Amino acid sequence: MSVTLQQIAQTAGVSAMTVSRVMHHSPRVSAETRERVQQAIAALGYQPDPHLARMMTMVRGRKKSRVRAVIAVIRETVPKDALHGTTYQYVPIEDIRRRASQHGYHAEEFWLGKDGLDPARLVCILQARGIEGIIVSPQSSQMLCAQLDYAPFASATFGFGLTQPSLHRAAGNMNLGIQLAVKQLKARGYQRIGLAVTQWVDHRAEGAYSGAMLHVQQAIPQGQRVPVLLFPHNDFSRCRKEFMDWMQSERPDALITFDQHVPDWLEKMGQRVPEDVGLVVHDWTSAMKGYAGIYQRRDHVAAAGVDLVATQLLQNESGVPEVPRQILIPPEWIEGPSVRARQS
Template sequence: MSQKRPTLKEIAAIAKVTPTTVSLALRDHPRISEATRQRVREVAAQLGYRRDANLAHLMRHLRIPAHRKEYPVLALVSDLDRRMDADPHPNSTWKGFSGRAEALGYSPQEFPIKLDGLSAPRLQSILEARGIGGVIFAALRSPEFVKGMDLSRFACAAIGNALRDPMLHRATSDKFSNTVLLCEHLWASGYRRIGLVIPKSQEIRVEDTFLGGYLTFHFRHQHGEWGSPIAYEGEWNQARILDWVK
């Protein structure tokens, strides 16, 4: 059975100094004379005192003034054409992510792989070199990128539906219910010809949840004044959309 770990107070009582002096002496603080440091070390050795490296690291962190502390980084990986805080919709994602990260004691940082020209191996080497263990994938239009990383080395999660393989824990909006709710608001505002236009690639990525919400709304109201939804491929075709609206 292991013996009880001696406390600083017990060492102080035998060495006839204060616990604060013991703490400083065991850290070789220059405020304490060499003779006192030696006496404290001898008493600590006699009692079988062993320094707790994890506790020492924590105490060093707590002693640093708040304005000088470096908090562990939580990475947000995206492949947008611009940074998330520069785009209205992704900006709301960034605000939610960064606010929650800071509340939990992390420093949020975005890694825009497209803007910075980062390959999967290069991103992984940067994260490992900086000791970043938490990674959130968001707004990934090229989910194949992730397959070039060894995710077993990180704690990972995703925002949105783009990343399907590997399947990670994710946070995403309820697109089905949101679409129904949007149509209900439009209906209550007096609109009767409510249409849906969406990129086909996006609808596939979200497993037809926008379309499902749209059709569910029309099924509930059982009215005929609605157009067939358009899921377009390729570039936005304004002429086709205007013709559909007419």
């Protein structure tokens, strides 16, 4: 026989509303009362009804949609920053809004650094508007979003750019992406496969790019191993010489790299794509249809980030988590004319 909230309330000597608040982690319950209710729950062996919980979640979602509850998407705009260019892609707001609307929320962008908007001022604006959920999308070397006070908010971040504080995060699985690209290039007969990305890209992925290449190189002959090139500048347009020197000394026949600058550099070196060198874009988007690439499925990354925030809001959780959760989305290989056809 199932245990009811009323039975728990009678055992603990409180109201059914208090029991409900304890179950939903409401801060409006004292520590002493919370402990008494939790002891009653354990003693009676209460198990929540998942079907009822899902129904109540839908009801709350409809109520929130009427008041147009907002999840803030916090970007950074630092025009002279080396990471400001289109090389460093955002998770599109359209994908974020699509998932947010399914939870009954609207997603609205706020830009740190724009018109003098600093972290302290932004927190004041969010609280004044009653916004309790935020997703941070760090996109500058200054990491302005690291200076936010996260205590009042249910929060999550995209990717691995924000290391401190450590929030719940949704990201593409870069390690798996490199392994997938190498497997596809091997199937096309390429043997000396090189990786050339900026230090920031590799650091943002917690070494997943370079780590994955070192892993796959253990399974190939030493003569086919190409040292990873980590461009020394985030503005890698300044790295032409380093790239050309690396190409001449290591002679890779396939590259996992950017779609910008590298094709021009290869042309100036007399290297044809894909006849002489195969080219794979490490972070493919629909604007790069002339290239093969690793698609990080940013629409799914967006959905996972929204889910993380919506779940915290449902559970009345806020602040920097003690144990941050990480959702890694598996990538997809995208065919393109910048690599040879697969060998039979």
